[in-house]
Every structure is written in structure tokens, then in C-alpha cells.
Amino acid sequence: MKRTLIASAAAALVSLSSAAYADVVKFGIIAPFSGPFAVWGTQFKDAVEAFQKLNGKTVNGHEVQIIWRDEGAGDASKSRQFAEELVLREKVNVLGGFALTPDALAVAEVISESKTPTIILNAATSIVTRKSPYFIRVSMTVAQYISPLGAWATKNGVKSAYVMVSDYAPGHDAEGEFISGFEKTGGKIVGKDRIPLNVTDFAPYMERALQSKADGLFIFAPAGAPSVAMVREFERRGLKKAGMKLMGSGEMQEIFLPSFGDSIIGAISSTHYTESNQRPENIAFRKVLNEVNKDAVPDMASIAAWDAMGLVYSTVKSLGPKFTGDQAIDFMKGQTINSPRGPVKFDPKERDIIQNVYVREVKKVDGKLINVDISTTENVRDPWKDNNPNAK
Numbered sequence: 112m113k114r115t116l117i118a119s120a121a122a123a124l125v126s127l128s129s130a131a132y133a134d135v136v137k138f139g140i141i142a143p144f145s146g147p148f149a150v151w152g153t154q155f156k157d158a159v160e161a162f163q164k165l166n167g168k169t170v171n172g173h174e175v176q177i178i179w180r181d182e183g184a185g186d187a188s189k190s191r192q193f194a195e196e197l198v199l200r201e202k203v204n205v206l207g208g209f210a211l212t213p214d215a216l217a218v219a220e221v222i223s224e225s226k227t228p229t230i231i232l233n234a235a236t237s238i239v240t241r242k243s244p245y246f247i248r249v250s251m252t253v254a255q256y257i258s259p260l261g262a263w264a265t266k267n268g269v270k271s272a273y274v275m276v277s278d279y280a281p282g283h284d285a286e287g288e289f290i291s292g293f294e295k296t297g298g299k300i301v302g303k304d305r306i307p308l309n310v311t312d313f314a315p316y317m318e319r320a321l322q323s324k325a326d327g328l329f330i331f332a333p334a335g336a337p338s339v340a341m342v343r344e345f346e347r348r349g350l351k352k353a354g355m356k357l358m359g360s361g362e363m364q365e366i367f368l369p370s371f372g373d374s375i376i377g378a379i380s381s382t383h384y385t386e387s388n389q390r391p392e393n394i395a396f397r398k399v400l401n402e403v404n405k406d407a408v409p410d411m412a413s414i415a416a417w418d419a420m421g422l423v424y425s426t427v428k429s430l431g432p433k434f435t436g437d438q439a440i441d442f443m444k445g446q447t448i449n450s451p452r453g454p455v456k457f458d459p460k461e462r463d464i465i466q467n468v469y470v471r472e473v474k475k476v477d478g479k480l481i482n483v484d485i486s487t488t489e490n491v492r493d494p495w496k497d498n499n500p501n502a503k
Contacts, residue, residue: 226436261292
């Protein structure tokens with residue numbers, strides 16, 4: 112009888128202990144898994160699974176549960192719909208995702224009203240974090256990672272340039288930042304085009320760039336099918352043979368290089384993550400990513416998802432599973448991260464990322480096309496915000 116009572120008491124204590132650690136922390140991620148930008152969703156998901164493979168699915172006994180939603184082909188109304196569903200029905204503790212700027216802007220009102228901390232995994236227009244005090248960005252802004260490129264170009268023999276960008280807010284940011292840096296250091300812009308997002312035939316634009324006889328072409332397009340098509344047209348129309356230097360950003364990510372062949376060698380890009388870097392954190396990241404998916408190639412999407420998971424885990428570890436939105440945001444914006452990309456911290460006022468920016472060149476190393484750093488600018492803030500302190 113005595114043994115039975117002791118066993119019953121022990122079981123009750125275990126039950127109480129389990130109940131104390133039974134809170135599930137829900138992280139809802141809205142991303143495209145279909146349509147022209149589906150690569151973003153795949154990259155996010157592989158990185159999240161890799162993070163949990165390495166770090167487990169619990170923090171101090173609390174499960175971190177990921178809830179995915181496919182917002183499709185850049186449909187901002189779906190993003191808002193899913194945000195409402197995740198907040199009201201699923202009662203998520205944290206939101207995240209948003210490959211494109213309109214997707215993030217569509218949820219700003221929802222997260223402000225619900226006070227839901229929301230981690231931006233891409234959506235790179237500078238203004239986004241000012242649309243809600245509950246946004247924090249772990250990706251980049253376009254102005255931030257383009258900012259060193261114009262000056263680099265003039266210092267490396269590009270004295271005239273043609274500019275070709277997709278006609279939406281990030282494209283406008285890229286255009287403005289490249290032109291500003293290029294002209295301030297003595298470069299001359301000889302022509303420019305803003306291309307509608309629904310355009311798939313880039314031949315007329317490349318022909319105009321070719322006829323401009325510029326030293327270089329700066330491009331910006333959403334990473335995925337549109338950017339691949341744009342770069343292929345650069346190759347097909349013979350701009351490289353004409354002596355034009357191709358310059359861009361995410362269009363030359365390692366994940367896309369096999370789509371182009373050796374003619375892409377020598378292309379220059381400016382971004383916040385060089386996939387081939389030898390930081391210990393990056394080596395470990397790539398190893399576990401390939402354990403999850405042997406064909407996975409890291410990119411700016413996967414690195415953002417990886418670091419977002421780190422923020423969520425750190426928040427739960429420090430605050431427990433029942434934090435408020437204000438507590439979470441205050442905690443997150445004070446963090447520093449030893450990221451695979453390099454050191455990361457946040458502007459506490461803007462809740463935007465401060466990080467290194469790398470100018471890279473596509474080279475063939477051991478028979479494989481990779482990006483190799485040729486210049487580093489440390490601790491880069493978003494220049495647009497510094498230049499527009501009161502813009503809303």
C-alpha cells in the first residue's frame with residue numbers, strides 16, 4: 112500500500128511537472144510554396160528543419176511548433192488572410208515569412224492590433240519596419256546591401272552604367288542606391304529601365320542596354336524565375352562579349368549559378384551573405400542543411416530563416432513561453448547573432464538589421480561556380496532610413 116501511494120505521488124509530481132512544461136510556442140510562417148517565387152518557401156523550410164535538427168524542437172522543455180502557410184504567387188491579400196487566421200485561430204506567439212514587400216505590408220495592421228511579434232525573412236523595402244512596431248527584420252534592406260556597389264564599380268573601371276530594375280519598391284530602392292553611389296564617385300548613368308513585374312521577355316531591354324555601349328549593367332529583379340530569365344538574356348544578347356560588366360545582387364546567388372554556365376564567370380554582386388565563406392558557423396550550417404536536404408544550396412532566404420529560428424529560441428529561453436509581443440520585440444532588438452553570414456545586430460529604434468555587406472565575384476573553383484568575396488564593408492546600417500528619418 113505504501114509503495115502504491117509513493118508511486119501515485121511520484122506520478123502526480125511528474126504529471127504536474129509535465130503540465131508546467133506543456134506550453135507550445137507557435138511560430139507561424141507565411142511564404143510562397145507555389146508560383147514564380149516558390150523557391151523562397153522551399154529555402155525557408157529547409158533551413159527551419161535544419162535548425163531544429165541541430166538544436167532540437169524544444170526550448171527548456173517547451174515545444175517550438177512551426178505552422179506553414181502558402182501565400183502563393185505574391186498575393187498580398189492571402190498574406191493578410193493567413194495572418195488573421197494564424198493570430199486568431201491558431202493563436203501563434205510569433206509570425207514570420209514574407210518573401211515580397213507587399214506581403215509584409217499587408218499584415219502590418221493585423222500585427223499592430225494583435226501585438227504579435229513578426230520576423231521579416233525577406234521583404235527588403237526600407238520602409239517596412241516603420242509600418243508596425245511589431246516588425247523586426249533578419250534579412251536585409253535593398254538599399255543596405257546595394258550601398259557599397261556603386262563606389263566599388265567606379266574604383267574598378269566601370270565609368271558608365273546602364274540600370275535595369277523591376278518596377279516595384281525594392282527595385283526603386285536598388286536603382287536609387289546604386290545610382291547615388293555610382294554618381295557620387297564619378298560614374299555616369301547612360302540609361303535606365305524599370306520593367307513591370309509581369310514581363311518575362313527581357314530581350315528589348317537588354318538590346319537597349321547593349322546599344323548604350325555602357326561599361327557596365329546594373330540589374331535588380333526578385334530572386335527566382337524572373338532574375339534567372341534576366342541574367343540568361345544578358346548572356347544570350349551578347350552583352351558580356353561586348354565588354355559589359357554585369358553587376359547585381361541576389362540574381363547571382365549560388366543556388367542560381369548552375370542555370371547560367373561559365374559565361375556568368377566574372378559577374379559582380381553585392382549582398383550580405385556569401386555562401387562560400389569559411390566562418391565556423393557557416394560550415395556547420397551548410398553541413399546540417401545538407402543532412403536535411405542533400406541537394407540544398409544556402410542563400411539569403413535560408414540564412415534569414417536560420418537566424419529567425421535563433422531569435423525565437425533565444426526569446427523562449429529568456430522569457431519563457433508566455434511572453435507578450437512587447438516583451439518579445441524588446442528582447443529581440445537587443446540581440447547580437449554570430450550568424451553564418453557574419454556578425455549581426457539590430458538598430459533598437461528601427462528594429463532593422465545591421466550587418467556586413469560583401470562585394471563578390473563569380474569564379475570557378477575546383478570545377479564549381481561560386482561567389483568569392485573581393486570587398487567587405489562592415490556594420491552597414493540601412494542608408495535609406497538614415498537619409499529619411501521622418502518618412503512613414
